[in-house]
Amino acid sequence: MDSEKKRKQMMRVALTESIMVVAVVVIVALLMFMVMGYSLKTGDEWSVEQSGLVQLVSEPSGASIQIDGEDIFPRTETSRMLSAGEHTVRLYRDGYTDWQKQINVRSGIFLRLKYPRLFKENRGAETAKTLEDIAWVKFSDNRRFMLYAKNDSKIWYFVDLNSNDLKEVEINTANLFDGTLNTLEWLSNNERVLVEVTKESTREWQIIDLKTPEKSVNLTEMFGMNFSDVEPLNEAGDRLWVVENGNLRQIYVSNKEASGVLASNVLSFANDKDEVVYVKKTADEKRIIETYRDGDNKPVKVMDVTDNSMVVKVAVEEYLGDTYLSLLLSQKFVGYKADDFPVVGQDFAMEKYLEQDLKSVPINFEASKNGQMVIMSNGKNMGVMDAETEQIYEYELPSDKYFWLDDYLIGTIVDGELIVYDFDGTNRRELVKASSGYPALINGNGRYLYYFRVDGDKLLLKREQL
Numbered sequence: 331m332d333s334e335k336k337r338k339q340m341m342r343v344a345l346t347e348s349i350m351v352v353a354v355v356v357i358v359a360l361l362m363f364m365v366m367g368y369s370l371k372t373g374d375e376w377s378v379e380q381s382g383l384v385q386l387v388s389e390p391s392g393a394s395i396q397i398d399g400e401d402i403f404p405r406t407e408t409s410r411m412l413s414a415g416e417h418t419v420r421l422y423r424d425g426y427t428d429w430q431k432q433i434n435v436r437s438g439i440f441l442r443l444k445y446p447r448l449f450k451e452n453r454g455a456e457t458a459k460t461l462e463d464i465a466w467v468k469f470s471d472n473r474r475f476m477l478y479a480k481n482d483s484k485i486w487y488f489v490d491l492n493s494n495d496l497k498e499v500e501i502n503t504a505n506l507f508d509g510t511l512n513t514l515e516w517l518s519n520n521e522r523v524l525v526e527v528t529k530e531s532t533r534e535w536q537i538i539d540l541k542t543p544e545k546s547v548n549l550t551e552m553f554g555m556n557f558s559d560v561e562p563l564n565e566a567g568d569r570l571w572v573v574e575n576g577n578l579r580q581i582y583v584s585n586k587e588a589s590g591v592l593a594s595n596v597l598s599f600a601n602d603k604d605e606v607v608y609v610k611k612t613a614d615e616k617r618i619i620e621t622y623r624d625g626d627n628k629p630v631k632v633m634d635v636t637d638n639s640m641v642v643k644v645a646v647e648e649y650l651g652d653t654y655l656s657l658l659l660s661q662k663f664v665g666y667k668a669d670d671f672p673v674v675g676q677d678f679a680m681e682k683y684l685e686q687d688l689k690s691v692p693i694n695f696e697a698s699k700n701g702q703m704v705i706m707s708n709g710k711n712m713g714v715m716d717a718e719t720e721q722i723y724e725y726e727l728p729s730d731k732y733f734w735l736d737d738y739l740i741g742t743i744v745d746g747e748l749i750v751y752d753f754d755g756t757n758r759r760e761l762v763k764a765s766s767g768y769p770a771l772i773n774g775n776g777r778y779l780y781y782f783r784v785d786g787d788k789l790l791l792k793r794e795q796l
Contacts, residue, residue: 381411382435387444388421389776390796393429396420406446421446431756434719442718445738445752447772449761453779453794459489459496461789466511467768467782470520471699473736474774476791477514477523477540488540491773491780496791499540506546507536518565526560535560537567537583553581553588561601563624571601578608580624592622593629600645600697605671607632607644607655617642619657621678623671630672635659645704647697649717655680656704656715658695661688663706663722665715688713689724700737703753707732712740714753725755733769735779741770748781762794772796 386395388406395402395410398418402410406421414437420430426448435441467478469491476489484504490497509529516523521541527534534550535557550557555574563569568583578596580589597617599608604624609617616636620629632655635642643658655666666680692706692713706713709730715722728749729742741750748764751757761779764770768782768789778793 380437381413382437383409383440384412384419384433384435385409385440385442385444386419386421386446387442388429388446388448390423390426390448393421393423393426393446393448396422419443421448423448425452426450427759429757431752447736447739449759449779450796453796455762455792455794457790458778458780458793459791461791462787464789468514468516468523469769469771471516471518472520472774473771475520475540476780486540491778492775501538501540501543503538503543506538506543507534507548509534517562517567519567522567524560524562524567533557547583549581549583552583552586555588559599561599563601563603571599571606573599578606578622593620598643602646602648602653602697602701605646605648605653607646609635609642609644619644621646621655621671623674626674628674630674630676630678632657632666632678641691643692643695645695645697647701647704647717649701652717653680654704654717656695656697658692658706661691662686663688663713663715665704665720667717683720684715684722686722688722698737699734702737712755714755716754723754725751727751729766731766733771735770736772736776739772743770762792764792765789 386406386408391406393406395405397412412435414435416432416434418430418432420428422428429446429448433441433443461478463480465479465481467476469476474490474492476491477486479486484502486501486503488499488501507527509527511525512528513526514523523538523540525536525538527536534548536549537547539545549560557572557574559573561571563571563580570581572579572581573596576595577591578593578599579591593608593610595611597609597611599606607619607621609619611617615638616634618634619632621632622629641658641660645656647654652667652669653671657664663684663686664682665684667683668680672678672680688706690708690711692708694705694707697704702717704715710727712727713722713724727742728744732740732742735741735750738753739750740753741748743764743766746763746765748761748770750759750761762781763783764781765784770779770781772779777796779796780791780793783790783792
């Protein structure tokens with residue numbers, strides 16, 4: 331082969347290899363382009379659009395999926411790329427009620443629909459327990475336990491709702507506290523409760539251990555302080571945030587120690603474990619909102635509130651690694667977020683992601699137990715800020731008495747009918763006849779719907795299999 335032919339052959343080989351390399355790069359780039367949700371829109375003018383990824387999860391799983399009237403495969407649980415904009419999602423399954431919602435898909439954003447619940451049409455009902463002369467009933471935050479007491483009795487009953495036979499333990503509180511029970515809050519481990527008790531003209535705060543009552547602690551006696559508010563800092567309730575005489579402190583139960591004063595003249599506060607936000611009063615009767623993180627040597631100012639007539643409330647939560655700081659300024663919601671609380675020594679620099687006027691001034695303003703929402707309510711008026719969509723949903727319930735069946739379903743009883751809604755007010759469903767004045771819930775393992783029905787002088791705890 332002469333040199334000229336050899337040169338041309340080498341050029342052809344080089345060209346072929348170059349084309350192959352370019353083709354591989356283009357194919358990889360197109361695949362990356364598609365994985366990131368980009369697509370080419372044709373028409374009068376060509377354009378590139380980025381879709382959003384939607385996760386579709388249901389309870390029970392295996393529900394068929396219909397998007398904008400078109401059936402898709404596979405069934406829940408799955409994820410689907412959808413173009414940016416409004417879409418109607420319908421989930422259905424034989425023998426179950428449908429679930430449907432209009433969703434807003436944003437370009438390049440992952441939307442988690444992990445809460446849709448389809449109820450079995452024929453659930454059957456049984457009386458799980460018969461109760462008499464009941465003073466109060468409380469469900470645990472994880473929906474596994476029920477705690478109740480009878481009128482004029484010092485005996486509490488601790489019931490495991492995940493057990494088929496509703497295993498029950500009696501707790502004699504006669505030696506634990508003496509007085510009138512005002513409030514009861516479950517601690518995160520759901521085996522201890524924080525209670526506030528009125529004894530004559532004084533208030534006492536105690537942690538009652540439901541499994542080992544002798545380990546219960548009277549916080550007021552232990553620390554000799556006049557607490558006006560107490561909130562747990564860790565799951566076991568061994569460390570707590572407290573306000574005593576307007577001073578914000580931490581207390582440590584295991585070694586019976588209290589921190590120094592972290593802030594004075596505190597009017598209210600909210601915390602997510604070691605992060606706390608509070609409202610305090612200044613010498614000239616104005617108010618300041620500040621944040622404090624456990625271990626820092628000083629707080630960070632969020633803002634001054636100079637209007638003394640303004641209702642000010644705060645909430646803090648963590649969702650998917652971001653810290654959400656929510657403020658209520660009378661009828662205005664202001665939301666900030668960041669990957670962590672503000673750093674001491676720097677100006678407050680959390681991103682303001684939402685500022686919105688509300689339809690009414692909420693009386694209750696607090697983070698949900700699962701950390702995804704801020705619940706705002708005033709009578710029948712309900713507002714929910716969802717950190718997943720970073721939107722506020724406002725609607726009116728048919729009753730001002732409501733409860734949560736799980737982390738996402740809100741319920742109320744009207745004219746003897748248990749009515750449930752998704753947290754944003756959609757998917758209204760009438761489930762079963764139930765008596766008002768008592769809550770309902772879906773137990774922790776998702777197996778049963780529990781509710782109450784009055785039968786003469788007896789209270790029946792009913793359950794239906796889901």
